[in-house]
Amino acid sequence: MLTILFDGIAYGMLLFVVACGLAVTLGLMNFVNLAHGAFAMAGGYITVILVNWLGLPFLASLPLAFLFTAAIGLVLERTLYVHVYTRTPLEQVLFTIGLVFMSVAAVDYVMGSQQQFVSIPSYLQGQINLFGVGIGRYRLLIIAVCGLLTIALQFSLSKTRFGSRLRAAVDDARVARGLGINVNAVFAVTFAVGTGLAGLGGALGAEILGLDPIFPLKFMIYFLIVVTVGGTSSITGPFIASLVLGIGDVAGKYYVPQFGAFIIYIIMIVVLIWRPQGLFSRAVAK
Amino acid sequence: MLRRQFLLSAAVVASAFAAYPAAAQETVKIGLILPMTGQQASTGKQIDAAVKLYQAQHGTTVAGKKVEVILKDDGAVPDNTKRIAQELIVNDKVNFIAGFGVTPAALAAAPLATQAKVPEVVMAAGTSIITERSPYIVRTSFTLPQSSVIIADWALKNNIKKVVTLVSDYAPGADAEKSFAERIKAGGGEIVAAIRVPLANPDFAPFLQRAADAKPDALFVFVPSGQGGTFMKQFVERGLDKAGIKVIGPGDVTDDDLLPNMGDAVVGTVTAHMYSASHPSQMNKDYVAAFEKANNFRPNFMSVGGYDGMHLIYEALKKTNGDTDGDKLINAMKGMKWESPRGPISIDPETRDIVQNIYIRKVEKVNGQLYNQEFATFDAVKDPGKADKK
Numbered sequence: 001m002l003t004i005l006f007d008g009i010a011y012g013m014l015l016f017v018v019a020c021g022l023a024v025t026l027g028l029m030n031f032v033n034l035a036h037g038a039f040a041m042a043g044g045y046i047t048v049i050l051v052n053w054l055g056l057p058f059l060a061s062l063p064l065a066f067l068f069t070a071a072i073g074l075v076l077e078r079t080l081y082v083h084v085y086t087r088t089p090l091e092q093v094l095f096t097i098g099l100v101f102m103s104v105a106a107v108d109y110v111m112g113s114q115q116q117f118v119s120i121p122s123y124l125q126g127q128i129n130l131f132g133v134g135i136g137r138y139r140l141l142i143i144a145v146c147g148l149l150t151i152a153l154q155f156s157l158s159k160t161r162f163g164s165r166l167r168a169a170v171d172d173a174r175v176a177r178g179l180g181i182n183v184n185a186v187f188a189v190t191f192a193v194g195t196g197l198a199g200l201g202g203a204l205g206a207e208i209l210g211l212d213p214i215f216p217l218k219f220m221i222y223f224l225i226v227v228t229v230g231g232t233s234s235i236t237g238p239f240i241a242s243l244v245l246g247i248g249d250v251a252g253k254y255y256v257p258q259f260g261a262f263i264i265y266i267i268m269i270v271v272l273i274w275r276p277q278g279l280f281s282r283a284v285a286k
Numbered sequence: 287m288l289r290r291q292f293l294l295s296a297a298v299v300a301s302a303f304a305a306y307p308a309a310a311q312e313t314v315k316i317g318l319i320l321p322m323t324g325q326q327a328s329t330g331k332q333i334d335a336a337v338k339l340y341q342a343q344h345g346t347t348v349a350g351k352k353v354e355v356i357l358k359d360d361g362a363v364p365d366n367t368k369r370i371a372q373e374l375i376v377n378d379k380v381n382f383i384a385g386f387g388v389t390p391a392a393l394a395a396a397p398l399a400t401q402a403k404v405p406e407v408v409m410a411a412g413t414s415i416i417t418e419r420s421p422y423i424v425r426t427s428f429t430l431p432q433s434s435v436i437i438a439d440w441a442l443k444n445n446i447k448k449v450v451t452l453v454s455d456y457a458p459g460a461d462a463e464k465s466f467a468e469r470i471k472a473g474g475g476e477i478v479a480a481i482r483v484p485l486a487n488p489d490f491a492p493f494l495q496r497a498a499d500a501k502p503d504a505l506f507v508f509v510p511s512g513q514g515g516t517f518m519k520q521f522v523e524r525g526l527d528k529a530g531i532k533v534i535g536p537g538d539v540t541d542d543d544l545l546p547n548m549g550d551a552v553v554g555t556v557t558a559h560m561y562s563a564s565h566p567s568q569m570n571k572d573y574v575a576a577f578e579k580a581n582n583f584r585p586n587f588m589s590v591g592g593y594d595g596m597h598l599i600y601e602a603l604k605k606t607n608g609d610t611d612g613d614k615l616i617n618a619m620k621g622m623k624w625e626s627p628r629g630p631i632s633i634d635p636e637t638r639d640i641v642q643n644i645y646i647r648k649v650e651k652v653n654g655q656l657y658n659q660e661f662a663t664f665d666a667v668k669d670p671g672k673a674d675k676k
Contacts, residue, residue, distance in 0.1 A: 007491040105323075113327035117515050117547045127525045136523050208489055210516040214325060218486065253492035261484035 002133040004254050005247065010139030011208075012246020013146035016239055018205050018219065019226035020149065021197030027232030028157075028170055029190060031081070032089045035096040036198050036223055037216030038103035043069045043199025044206040044215065045107060048116045058120050062145075062203055069199020074192040081191065082184070100216045108213040116211045118203075142204055149197070153235045166190055225264065229271045231278025241271075241279055313352040314381050314603060314610055317374030319395070320410075321362035321387040325510075328543050329387040329410050330359070333592030335581045340596035343576070348600050349608035356380065362387050364394035371395040375402045381610040382407055384595055387588075389413040389457050396420040403612035405602075405619070409595040410588050413457045414465075414671025417639045422612060424619050424638045426598055426631075427591035428560045430458050430508070431465035431671040433536035436644040436664050437558035438469035441504060441534055447475045449534075450502040452493060454509045455482040462508040462536055465670055478502050483509065490520045497531070498524060504532040507539050514539040515548045522551040532556065537658065540649050542586035545656045552656065555649045560642050561587040561628040562658035573627035587628075594626045598633070630666075639669045 022036040043065040050061040076099075084095050124141060127134045157163040168176040169183045177183050202215070209219065230241030245264055252263030271279060318337060320330035337355060346353050356378055360366040367386070374380045375398060383399060384407040386392035392411040396419035399406035408416055408425040417423045441449065449470060453459035459482065467477050479500040481493050497505050505526070509517050518540075521533060533539065537559025540552055563574050563584050573593070577585040598619055603610075605618035621635040631642040644667045647658035 003495055004492065007495065011489055011491065108323065108327070113323070113331065115513075115515055115544060115547075117519070117549065119549060125523060127523065134525065138523060207519070208491075208516075210513065212325070213327075250489070250492045254496055257481060257493070257496070261486075 003135070004251055006133060006135055007139065008247030008250035009243060010136065010142050010246070011250050012243040013143050014201075014205055014208060015222060015226050015246055016242035017142065017146050017149065018198065018201030019223040019242065020153065020235065020238055021194040021199075021201065022223045022227050023230065023232065023235060023238040024153075024194035024197065025191060026227055027234075027238070028166060029085075029187065029194075030170060031085060031191075032092040033096050033194075034093060034220060035099040035103070035216070036195075037218075037220050038100050039069050039073060039195040039198035040202030040205065040219070040223075041103065041107065041211070041213075041215040042072055043202030044118075044211040045111060045116065045202075046199065047118050047203040047206060048111075048211065051118055051120075052116075058118065058124065062200060065203035066196040066200040069202075070192040070196030073195025073198075074188060076195075077188050077191040082187075085187070100220075103216060104213050111213070113213055116206065118206050118211075120207055138207060142208075145200075145204060149200075150235060150239050157235060162186070162189075222264075225268050227278075229268055229278055231275075231280045234280055237278055237280035244271075313354050314348070314608070315374075315378060316353065316355045316382045316384055316599060317371065317378065317380035318355050318357045318385045319360050319367055319370050319374070319383060319391070320357065320385040321391075322357075322359035324361040324363075326362040326387040328586075329362075329588045330385075332543060332586055332588040333385060333387075333409050333595075335577065336585065336589040336592035337596050339577055339580055340593050340600075342580070344596075344600060348603045349606075351603070351608045353600070353603075360387075360391060362391060364388075364390040367391040368394040368398070371398045375404055380404065382599055382615075384599070385409055385592075386411045389416060392416050392423070393419055396423060399423060405599075405612055405615050407595045407599060409591040411458075413461050414669055417637055418672070421638075422616055424598065424616065424633060425640050426595040426633075428587065428640065428642070429669040429671055430462040430536055432642070432667050432669055433558040433560065433644055434462045434466040434506075434508070435469045435670045436646070436667060437506070437534050437536065437556075438466050438473065438475075439664070440556070440558060440646050440662065441506075442470065442473040442475055446503045446532065446534070448478050448500075448502045449475060449504050449506050450479045450481065450497045450500050451477060451506040452481045452483060452497055452509075453507070454485050454513070456485050459508050461671065463506075466506055469670075485510070490517055491524070494520055494524050494526065498526055498529065501529075502531060504534050507533055507535040509539065514541055515544050515552075518548055518552045518555070527551075527554075534558075537562075537587060537647070540647075540658055542584050542658065543588075545649070545658070546584065548656065550651075550656075552649045553651060556646065557649075557658065558644050558646050558664075559587060559658070560644055561590045562645065562647050562660055564652065564657040564659060565628060565645070566660070567627070567629065569625060570627040585627075590626060590628050594624075594628075594631065597624060597626070598622065629663075632666075634668060637669065637672050639672065641666050641668050643667065 025033040046065045046068045047061050050056045124138045165181050169186045230238030248267045249264045322330040358370045387410045389411045392408050399422040400420040406423045412430045414429045453463045533555045537557040542563040602615045602618040606614045623632040629643045644664045645660040646662040647660045650659045
């Protein structure tokens with residue numbers, strides 16, 4: 001019973017790590033970035049290359065996956081994304097879904113279509129027994145990383161100067177520019193961080209979710225559910241949403257397996273009927 | 287006036303088309319429909335490589351005719367399969383349709399094979415019912431009941447009585463679950479829990495926990511080959527191997543294609559299947575060597591399905607002397623026997639399904655590489671799914 005709760009929390013945390021980057025780009029920047037999963041996949045494949053091919057330790061490859069993916073995100077932001085910021089959501093959707101298909105084909109071509117397995121170190125494998133509850137070591141790592149991330153993100157958005165600049169740039173780019181904020185730079189950095197988080201999520205998630213070229217399509221629905229249920233104006237929203245969905249999904253599959261796959265959608269529908277803006281969200285004033 | 291001219295010219299065009307097949311065909315065309323992209327792409331890649339290898343080894347001319355393979359990608363989506371099969375039959379005038387990575391794809395093409403009297407050679411899909419859907423379907427892969435029943439027999443012999451089944455929730459999974467459960471119950475065994483996992487399931491945790499709570503002797507597993515590695519990793523992560531639960535199942539869990547990357551988690555897994563890359567015959571050694579040389583990856587059970595499918599087509603053409611009449615070809619295929627890299631196989635003349643040896647194998651490390659090592663053989667196994675109905 002407690003093991004199920006633990007697994008649910010870990011799964012929810014994993015969803016959060018993968019989806020919080022989207023909460024940053026979609027939620028804070030108001031940009032419909034369906035290519036989020038492609039960056040997560042990039043992080044996963046970077047980890048495979050670093051760990052399996054170059055023999056780097058797994059834990060060291062996690063920050064590198066973040067940095068490399070952030071770099072890719074930065075380049076794409078400056079060259080491609082910057083042209084679609086002001087376009088309609090539909091155009092953004094078409095543009096980013098196109099990127100997804102291109103990434104799927106490119107990864108298929110370069111890395112092959114088979115499943116990739118990251119070789120994680122032996123101290124992260126297996127379970128430890130705490131008071132009779134079986135706890136997976138790898139899942140414990142996910143929870144730790146996720147906890148740190150949440151605190152860091154929430155702090156930097158609400159308490160730092162950069163956070164206020166970002167919020168200003170999002171709310172009214174023209175006025176922000178007038179106040180001397182370099183809006184382009186703020187957006188570029190934010191986007192890079194968002195994609196970097198996706199990369200980190202992909203790197204951590206590959207072990208549990210599996211990794212193959214259709215990863216971005218397979219898990220797009222999960223990222224979107226987390227962000228929709230959580231609301232887009234804060235980091236706490238998606239965090240709570242991830243936990244609720246993760247625990248609900250795992251417990252549902254354990255106790256009522258015949259409906260297992262649908263639990264996550266039922267939770268989504270109930271939450272959205274109750275709070276159409278998501279769990280934690282201010283009403284959009286537009 | 288205009289309308290009459292149009293009708294006339296249309297009639298001329300139509301009759302020209304009708305007359306076309308009568309003109310002697312110098313090439314025999316095989317429409318090879320495979321998932322080359324998407325989740326089942328490894329199946330397509332394996333079969334495509336095997337078909338190319340067969341043609342490289344046996345030439346492209348049979349009974350005085352040139353054999354041309356037209357490869358099409360259906361992404362394992364049955365709607366695509368149907369459209370592509372139709373195009374191949376109507377526009378390209380193929381004499382065979384072949385391939386079919388998944389059961390729904392093979393079924394989608396079945397009515398077309400019947401209607402056009404074109405033999406459909408199923409090289410991968412493994413649900414029992416497939417060959418019953420058209421008298422023109424012949425299978426060279428395997429059926430899931432074939433291996434599921436055998437592994438049940440093996441389990442009973444080795445005193446495995448309490449079993450949890452865990453299968454992916456789609457037709458082949460249901461097939462595997464049903465035939466395994468029936469056999470094990472008939473032998474005095476017990477299914478303590480039957481778990482179905484949604485096909486697009488990212489995390490096995492809750493299902494594995496259920497399995498662990500039931501405390502079985504063994505866990506019978508069927509998941510599509512791509513998910514086998516993820517499954518085994520989580521199985522070990524949960525410590526089920528240490529709890530003394532054995533993993534048994536049909537061979538998809540330890541697919542040769544993925545086995546080298548699965549890590550030591552899978553060592554000791556016992557499966558029943560019709561092919562292993564380490565099958566100890568000279569023919570297979572040559573086959574694996576040639577295949578690895580040409581492709582840089584290991585052949586798996588899908589590849590032999592493709593290789594033998596080509597052999598079946600070649601031999602049938604030899605028997606009919608190059609005649610491509612669908613009925614004659616199917617008759618030529620019925621009862622055909624030959625030696626394959628997987629061992630002796632034949633086509634059951636009644637069901638047009640494959641009859642083959644099923645081997646019990648255990649994953650072991652050989653020269654630093656993981657292989658399914660065969661250690662017991664069940665000879666000439668027919669598809670039990672059909673025997674049940676009689």
